[in-house]
Amino acid sequence: MLMRGLRIILPIALFLGLIRFWEWSVVYLEIPPFILPPPSAILAVFATDGASLLGSAWTTLGTTLAAFTLATVSGTALAALFASSRIAEAALSPYAVILQVTPIIAIAPLIIVWVGLDNAWLTVLILAWIAAFFPVLASATAGLKAVDPNLRDLFRLYRADFRQTFIRLMVPSSLPYLLAGIKTAGGLALVGAVVAEFAAASGNTDGLAWRILEAGNRLQIAKMFAALLLLALMGVVLYAILSFVEWLLLHRWHGDRRHA
Amino acid sequence: MSSGLRLDRLAKTFPNGTAALGELSADIEAGAFVSLLGPSGCGKSTVLRLIAGLEEPTRGRVGWPQTRGSLGFIFQEPTLMAWATATNNIALPLELAGMAKSEARERARVALEKVGLAGFADALPRELSGGMRMRVSIARALVADPDVLLMDEPFAALDEFTRGKLNDDLLRLWAERRFTGIFVTHSVFEAVYLSQRILILSGRPGRLVADIENPAPYPREPGYRTSAAFNATARDILDALEDVSTC
Numbered sequence: 001m002l003m004r005g006l007r008i009i010l011p012i013a014l015f016l017g018l019i020r021f022w023e024w025s026v027v028y029l030e031i032p033p034f035i036l037p038p039p040s041a042i043l044a045v046f047a048t049d050g051a052s053l054l055g056s057a058w059t060t061l062g063t064t065l066a067a068f069t070l071a072t073v074s075g076t077a078l079a080a081l082f083a084s085s086r087i088a089e090a091a092l093s094p095y096a097v098i099l100q101v102t103p104i105i106a107i108a109p110l111i112i113v114w115v116g117l118d119n120a121w122l123t124v125l126i127l128a129w130i131a132a133f134f135p136v137l138a139s140a141t142a143g144l145k146a147v148d149p150n151l152r153d154l155f156r157l158y159r160a161d162f163r164q165t166f167i168r169l170m171v172p173s174s175l176p177y178l179l180a181g182i183k184t185a186g187g188l189a190l191v192g193a194v195v196a197e198f199a200a201a202s203g204n205t206d207g208l209a210w211r212i213l214e215a216g217n218r219l220q221i222a223k224m225f226a227a228l229l230l231l232a233l234m235g236v237v238l239y240a241i242l243s244f245v246e247w248l249l250l251h252r253w254h255g256d257r258r259h260a
Numbered sequence: 261m262s263s264g265l266r267l268d269r270l271a272k273t274f275p276n277g278t279a280a281l282g283e284l285s286a287d288i289e290a291g292a293f294v295s296l297l298g299p300s301g302c303g304k305s306t307v308l309r310l311i312a313g314l315e316e317p318t319r320g321r322v323g324w325p326q327t328r329g330s331l332g333f334i335f336q337e338p339t340l341m342a343w344a345t346a347t348n349n350i351a352l353p354l355e356l357a358g359m360a361k362s363e364a365r366e367r368a369r370v371a372l373e374k375v376g377l378a379g380f381a382d383a384l385p386r387e388l389s390g391g392m393r394m395r396v397s398i399a400r401a402l403v404a405d406p407d408v409l410l411m412d413e414p415f416a417a418l419d420e421f422t423r424g425k426l427n428d429d430l431l432r433l434w435a436e437r438r439f440t441g442i443f444v445t446h447s448v449f450e451a452v453y454l455s456q457r458i459l460i461l462s463g464r465p466g467r468l469v470a471d472i473e474n475p476a477p478y479p480r481e482p483g484y485r486t487s488a489a490f491n492a493t494a495r496d497i498l499d500a501l502e503d504v505s506t507c
């Protein structure tokens with residue numbers, strides 16, 4: 001219990017201390033605000049530019065969630081296809097890997113050409129989806145392969161058909177793997193969305209990346225920090241929510257699966 | 261209900277070239293309790309998997325009276341679904357066969373009582389001890405009232421005390437149901453205590469080297485373990501094993 005309290009209190013205390021130190025050193029060392037603005041100036045940005053920043057954050061969040069959902073659904077579906085058909089796996093998995101190892105920033109120009117400049121949001125969505133898709137596919141595939149062979153035999157012995165085996169055995173056994181992949185995918189969808197906004201959408205969407213570029217060009221460093229803060233916040237909240245979902249689904253039997 | 265079966269020059273060579281099982285022939289009567297004993301790697305598990313149809317024989321066949329009898333299989337590990345309660349684990353064979361959930365779970369509860377776990381209907385496998393998990397596994401194998409029960413060193417991982425108790429439970433259930441029991445073990449003493457008949461396999465590829473009857477009557481009480489009759493049968497087996505090379 002004490003340890004638990006410390007785990008919450010310590011990071012917060014450290015955070016507050018660092019902020020104090022930051023504020024103090026900027027003032028004391030006379031660092032110009034276009035190099036490093038003090039925390040108070042960053043907070044002040046939310047008073048002046050809050051609406052536009054939150055609007056942009058909303059756009060980026062929307063893209064992130066859409067890409068994340070697409071990645072989760074398509075990654076799981078493809079993994080299920082791989083599990084049911086070796087031929088499909090042999091034929092398709094190299095393409096999944098190619099998609100994964102090619103940096104999305106390098107694919108961006110191609111997607112822009114295909115989708116058209118008018119549909120910048122679609123370009124961003126596609127790129128963020130590509131970024132988030134692979135961990136779902138990889139973890140779901142690994143999970144489906146990690147099914148206890150004895151349990152598999154048991155299902156065969158009782159003449160379970162593919163549907164029964166899939167729903168009663170493969171889905172539950174692979175769930176811990178899948179959820180770990182989905183957690184990674186949440187973060188990657190956000191990274192992918194921002195990178196894609198940088199790469200593809202200058203001036204065409206109003207995501208947070210655009211706010212950061214814009215602020216950079218005008219040397220509004222405090223605003224840049226404010227945008228970064230929002231991004232970090234979004235990432236952390238997303239991760240926390242996904243971790244909670246994972247806990248909800250697994251805490252009863254997690255951690256001791258091997259002994260069962 | 262129970263069903264006899266005939267192993268007819270059964271042989272298995274795996275695709276990688278391992279000759280696991282030579283030619284094994286044996287008639288196993290309906291309702292018999294037979295143990296398979298032999299050195300590690302001589303194909304005992306393979307025999308059970310062949311009988312269960314989980315593996316195809318390279319040569320020979322498993323003969324059934326008319327149709328394949330219904331089977332139960334107890335693996336060396338409890339092999340439970342970690343995400344399902346004891347009741348739901350036991351109900352699995354019934355539900356896979358299409359029985360309605362409520363009825364399947366009701367029967368599972370009865371089976372759970374039979375193995376002495378009445379209070380653990382809603383426990384998850386991780387909340388049970390090793391011996392209790394094995395009991396759940398036994399209940400699952402028996403819930404569908406199989407004609408033939410295949411057991412692959414089910415108690416090997418348990419302590420002596422739990423093992424002894426489960427041996428007695430198993431004999432009691434066998435006396436009630438009269439399934440045909442085929443029991444693989446490394447333990448001479450377990451084989452003697454449980455079985456009417458002990459088949460001894462040689463080192464790889466497994467072949468039948470001895471077929472020993474154990475005439476001691478049932479029910480066998482724990483006292484049987486220290487009787488002269490027990491020792492005599494154990495001696496026969498140990499003599500037969502002496503001639504068997506290890507793998």
Ligand SMILES: Nc1ncnc2c1ncn2[C@@H]1O[C@H](COP(=O)(O)OP(=O)(O)OP(=O)(O)O)[C@@H](O)[C@H]1O
Nearest residue numbers: 274276278280299300301302303304305306307464
């Ligand atoms: N799927 C497989 N592919 C290749 N070889 C196999 C396979 N399964 C078993 N074997 C080999 O067949 C031989 C017999 O295996 P089996 O599991 O039947 O032995 P066992 O008598 O049950 O041994 P133990 O007492 O150690 O459990 C072993 O040498 C094993 O390596």
Ligand SMILES: [Mg+2]
Nearest residue numbers: 304305306412
């Ligand atoms: Mg074995």
